[in-house]
Amino acid sequence: MHHPAPRHPRLDPLADRYAARTHGMKASEIRALFSVVSRPEVVSLAGGMPAVTALPLDAVGSMIGELVSGMGAQTLQYGSGQGDPRLRERICDVMALEGITDASPSEVVVTVGSQQGLDLVTRVFVDPGDVVLAEGPSYVGALGVFQAAEARVKHVPMDDDGLIPEALEQALIECRAAGDRVKFLYTVPNYHNPAGVTLSEPRRQAVMEIADRYDLLVIEDNPYGLLGFDREPMRALRARDDRRVIYLGSFSKTFSPGLRVGWVLAPLAVREKLVLATEAQVLCPPSLTQYAVARYLDTQPWREQIKHFVELYRERRDATLESLEALMPAGTTWTRPDGGFYVWLKLPHGLDAKLMQPRAVNAHVAYVPGIGFYADGAGQEYMRLSYCYPEPDQIREGVRRLARVIEAELDLHSTFDGVDTGTFRAVSGPQSPTGRGVEGIVGPANSDRYEDLR
Amino acid sequence: MHHPAPRHPRLDPLADRYAARTHGMKASEIRALFSVVSRPEVVSLAGGMPAVTALPLDAVGSMIGELVSGMGAQTLQYGSGQGDPRLRERICDVMALEGITDASPSEVVVTVGSQQGLDLVTRVFVDPGDVVLAEGPSYVGALGVFQAAEARVKHVPMDDDGLIPEALEQALIECRAAGDRVKFLYTVPNYHNPAGVTLSEPRRQAVMEIADRYDLLVIEDNPYGLLGFDREPMRALRARDDRRVIYLGSFSKTFSPGLRVGWVLAPLAVREKLVLATEAQVLCPPSLTQYAVARYLDTQPWREQIKHFVELYRERRDATLESLEALMPAGTTWTRPDGGFYVWLKLPHGLDAKLMQPRAVNAHVAYVPGIGFYADGAGQEYMRLSYCYPEPDQIREGVRRLARVIEAELDLHSTFDGVDTGTFRAVSGPQSPTGRGVEGIVGPANSDRYEDLR
Numbered sequence: 001m002h003h004p005a006p007r008h009p010r011l012d013p014l015a016d017r018y019a020a021r022t023h024g025m026k027a028s029e030i031r032a033l034f035s036v037v038s039r040p041e042v043v044s045l046a047g048g049m050p051a052v053t054a055l056p057l058d059a060v061g062s063m064i065g066e067l068v069s070g071m072g073a074q075t076l077q078y079g080s081g082q083g084d085p086r087l088r089e090r091i092c093d094v095m096a097l098e099g100i101t102d103a104s105p106s107e108v109v110v111t112v113g114s115q116q117g118l119d120l121v122t123r124v125f126v127d128p129g130d131v132v133l134a135e136g137p138s139y140v141g142a143l144g145v146f147q148a149a150e151a152r153v154k155h156v157p158m159d160d161d162g163l164i165p166e167a168l169e170q171a172l173i174e175c176r177a178a179g180d181r182v183k184f185l186y187t188v189p190n191y192h193n194p195a196g197v198t199l200s201e202p203r204r205q206a207v208m209e210i211a212d213r214y215d216l217l218v219i220e221d222n223p224y225g226l227l228g229f230d231r232e233p234m235r236a237l238r239a240r241d242d243r244r245v246i247y248l249g250s251f252s253k254t255f256s257p258g259l260r261v262g263w264v265l266a267p268l269a270v271r272e273k274l275v276l277a278t279e280a281q282v283l284c285p286p287s288l289t290q291y292a293v294a295r296y297l298d299t300q301p302w303r304e305q306i307k308h309f310v311e312l313y314r315e316r317r318d319a320t321l322e323s324l325e326a327l328m329p330a331g332t333t334w335t336r337p338d339g340g341f342y343v344w345l346k347l348p349h350g351l352d353a354k355l356m357q358p359r360a361v362n363a364h365v366a367y368v369p370g371i372g373f374y375a376d377g378a379g380q381e382y383m384r385l386s387y388c389y390p391e392p393d394q395i396r397e398g399v400r401r402l403a404r405v406i407e408a409e410l411d412l413h414s415t416f417d418g419v420d421t422g423t424f425r426a427v428s429g430p431q432s433p434t435g436r437g438v439e440g441i442v443g444p445a446n447s448d449r450y451e452d453l454r
Numbered sequence: 455m456h457h458p459a460p461r462h463p464r465l466d467p468l469a470d471r472y473a474a475r476t477h478g479m480k481a482s483e484i485r486a487l488f489s490v491v492s493r494p495e496v497v498s499l500a501g502g503m504p505a506v507t508a509l510p511l512d513a514v515g516s517m518i519g520e521l522v523s524g525m526g527a528q529t530l531q532y533g534s535g536q537g538d539p540r541l542r543e544r545i546c547d548v549m550a551l552e553g554i555t556d557a558s559p560s561e562v563v564v565t566v567g568s569q570q571g572l573d574l575v576t577r578v579f580v581d582p583g584d585v586v587l588a589e590g591p592s593y594v595g596a597l598g599v600f601q602a603a604e605a606r607v608k609h610v611p612m613d614d615d616g617l618i619p620e621a622l623e624q625a626l627i628e629c630r631a632a633g634d635r636v637k638f639l640y641t642v643p644n645y646h647n648p649a650g651v652t653l654s655e656p657r658r659q660a661v662m663e664i665a666d667r668y669d670l671l672v673i674e675d676n677p678y679g680l681l682g683f684d685r686e687p688m689r690a691l692r693a694r695d696d697r698r699v700i701y702l703g704s705f706s707k708t709f710s711p712g713l714r715v716g717w718v719l720a721p722l723a724v725r726e727k728l729v730l731a732t733e734a735q736v737l738c739p740p741s742l743t744q745y746a747v748a749r750y751l752d753t754q755p756w757r758e759q760i761k762h763f764v765e766l767y768r769e770r771r772d773a774t775l776e777s778l779e780a781l782m783p784a785g786t787t788w789t790r791p792d793g794g795f796y797v798w799l800k801l802p803h804g805l806d807a808k809l810m811q812p813r814a815v816n817a818h819v820a821y822v823p824g825i826g827f828y829a830d831g832a833g834q835e836y837m838r839l840s841y842c843y844p845e846p847d848q849i850r851e852g853v854r855r856l857a858r859v860i861e862a863e864l865d866l867h868s869t870f871d872g873v874d875t876g877t878f879r880a881v882s883g884p885q886s887p888t889g890r891g892v893e894g895i896v897g898p899a900n901s902d903r904y905e906d907l908r
């Protein structure tokens with residue numbers, strides 16, 4: 001009404017009216033590439049889509065059909081904002097597999113995927129300008145949430161054993177010195193997206209000890225915890241502390257992402273705020289999908305199905321690591337996940353994964369450039385490879401194509417001067433001075449869109 | 455970390471860490487009552503639950519079962535943030551019924567109910583302190599969204615023909631004078647929740663003319679537009695202006711609320727921001743429920759089903775109005791909806807609907823007190839009666855009980871001094887000075903929770 005005239009009236013007459021939180025939002029520069037990626041001749045190691053066709057689709061179909069025919073009055077109706085009580089009970093059973101034995105259904109809030117859980121927790125805790133600690137690299141969807149909340153993200157380096165406790169403490173000391181308000185640590189302890197690493201048992205203890213000492217709230221995001229290839233699920237951080245840890249779970253990777261059912265486990269006072277926040281956002285999660293998950297857990301062999309998924313993903317992980325080993329040029333390094341969906345690959349010195357992306361797509365292979373996983377522009381020499389969706393043969397072909405692209409890049413680069421010996425850890429710090437932010441804290445997350453990167 | 459010590463460490467050790475936006479959030483004072491309301495002996499005229507059992511549940515069940523068995527690779531998988539393209543096409547067909555003939559599927563964003571649409575639009579436009587204009591009374595879920603966004607709500611009075619254009623212009627002039635940033639007008643033009651009234655055709659023209667003159671953005675929330683009892687759907691505001699109006703739609707009232715499928719129709723530049731915001735919130739809407747709606751629109755007689763719903767709701771509306779007419783004591787007035795779910799009832803002078811609520815529940819009838827529909831504490835003498843869910847006989851019994859409660863209240867009130875002659879319009883202004891806010895603009899929405907009130 002009495003705002004200055006729009007700068008580009010032809011382009012967007014509303015340009016001067018948007019909320020401040022929208023300013024960091026940008027469309028992906030690689031979105032165009034991703035429409036190319038869905039062409040059948042392209043092997044995509046980019047997406048994080050689970051192998052849902054490995055589910056017993058007929059059984060699940062008739063189960064859901066019967067839920068609607070027999071219980072339409074419930075499954076097609078509004079439900080409670082907190083979520084179906086029966087499902088919340090079954091969620092407590094699932095969490096018990098990771099050592100969380102004291103959770104009560106009253107502390108659980110059902111969400112539209114754990115993504116909504118992350119958004120709700122962030123809305124409840126984060127004011128603009130607050131600091132969030134997160135691994136570097138970190139889940140791109142979390143960076144999007146933090147950006148929308150106008151938080152400043154400070155990355156904490158990782159190595160093959162996950163988040164480095166000393167680096168966490170260092171970050172806390174720096175924030176304290178700078179007078180920053182640290183609202184929480186966001187961490188993915190198991191089979192990290194995108195790094196593929198897992199927080200070791202001694203480090204879990206160390207991280208919780210630091211959290212205690214610094215009175216730090218921890219958001220434990222754990223969609224992959226049951227997808228370990230070689231061992232029993234590790235004990236969750238939440239199993240060690242029920243007051244300081246808020247736990248996010250999801251059925252996206254153990255059952256189906258298309259149902260969008262996740263949850264938050266939080267102390268009652270927080271849970272109460274989360275329910276108010278989700279009511280304002282969606283009124284209630286879909287009833288049908290909640291009933292579908294609860295019925296699935298009640299009547300289908302879901303533990304065996306997870307074992308089936310695990311075998312399938314292990315085979316794909318093996319195909320990935322074997323072909324990387326066999327084909328990658330010297331100077332290329334990568335993590336060795338023992339669960340989950342992702343390998344984090346470091347290019348030989350001087351190469352840039354994002355600049356290389358169009359040539360890779362030309363060679364019919366796709367990946368996600370690493371910079372999407374940092375809030376501060378770091379990660380250029382990295383890429384994420386997902387092995388969850390393509391078949392082993394496709395994976396081998398994809399890695400073969402990728403190796404050729406990297407070799408061609410190396411030939412092109414006269415700057416290439418020998419094998420890089422950097423470790424994963426060595427590069428997790430701020431490699432690329434961006435000129436933005438204070439002491440490694442930056443505002444807007446990277447502009448790559450997580451729809452493309454998920 | 456370096457915050458002041460929590461005030462109630464025993465109660466909530468995190469009390470000092472929440473974001474500012476949570477401060478206005480409060481649990482409902484009437485929540486306890488509402489657990490009572492679900493007892494079978496209580497006739498509830500409180501909830502806004504559609505009559506989903508009037509759907510052909512067997513047909514819908516087998517349709518959805520087949521979607522999972524036959525198309526599990528799509529229906530159980532992640533989808534795009536903007537929503538399924540096929541569904542977005544069919545949504546354009548639905549909107550054409552209200553005169554919106556120029557909408558393109560690319561301008562549509564599928565949401566988790568129109569509630570999420572409302573939240574997304576608010577997140578994209580509203581900074582803390584911005585002013586939102588909304589009818590008085592207004593949809594309680596919208597007030598919750600505006601509160602979470604820390605907006606200030608200024609109510610614009612209505613009468614039996616809906617929003618009063620002169621009052622809208624007056625509000626705009628006042629805001630201009632006060633230097634307030636008005637982000638948009640939020641309006642429910644058809645079969646208003648809770649007022650039950652519809653914006654007349656001349657007023658639609660007047661409102662759009664004012665919007666033009668004051669460069670005002672309009673959010674048109676229209677879940678009930680196809681549920682008119684006596685006539686063809688009215689022409690949407692969006693059909694009159696495709697740049698100044700953002701349209702919110704929902705399948706909750708025409709098909710099923712438990713699927714949580716709604717949508718936003720917005721100019722492309724806004725749509726782009728909405729997609730980024732929804733990706734940060736939920737990644738993508740559930741695939742299964744989107745496919746279910748698209749398949750329903752493709753294969754089931756959905757127009758005939760809406761006619762069936764309309765007949766059913768008309769019968770319930772008739773039962774409501776007839777028994778109100780027959781039974782209510784003098785001094786009670788109410789609106790006469792010709793579509794939708796709600797009657798807005800004004801108690802005789804001196805009675806307070808919220809104070810009366812426990813006695814009503816004792817008498818086994820429930821309603822929603824009017825103050826939940828105002829951001830400024832007004833509305834004490836009002837209540838919302840929903841006729842959508844109970845059968846006509848229950849409605850008659852419920853109104854009978856309510857009439858007795860009101861009569862008993864009147865007997866109790868020595869302050870009762872004759873028949874109130876106020877019209878609906880006369881009471882929509884600021885009746886109850888609250889001492890908060892500037893010039894009728896207030897901060898936090900009323901604390902009644904819309905889970906209970908929906």
Ligand SMILES: Cc1ncc(COP(=O)(O)O)c(C=O)c1O
Nearest residue numbers: 113114115139188193250252262
């Ligand atoms: C670490 C992490 N957190 C959260 C999510 C969101 O999952 P959803 O919303 O499907 O539960 C993902 C999805 O890839 C993820 O990798």
Ligand SMILES: Cc1ncc(COP(=O)(O)O)c(C=O)c1O
Nearest residue numbers: 567568569593642647704706716
């Ligand atoms: C006016 C209005 N808008 C929006 C909604 C939210 O509906 P949904 O999120 O189920 O689409 C409702 C529900 O009652 C409503 O009455």
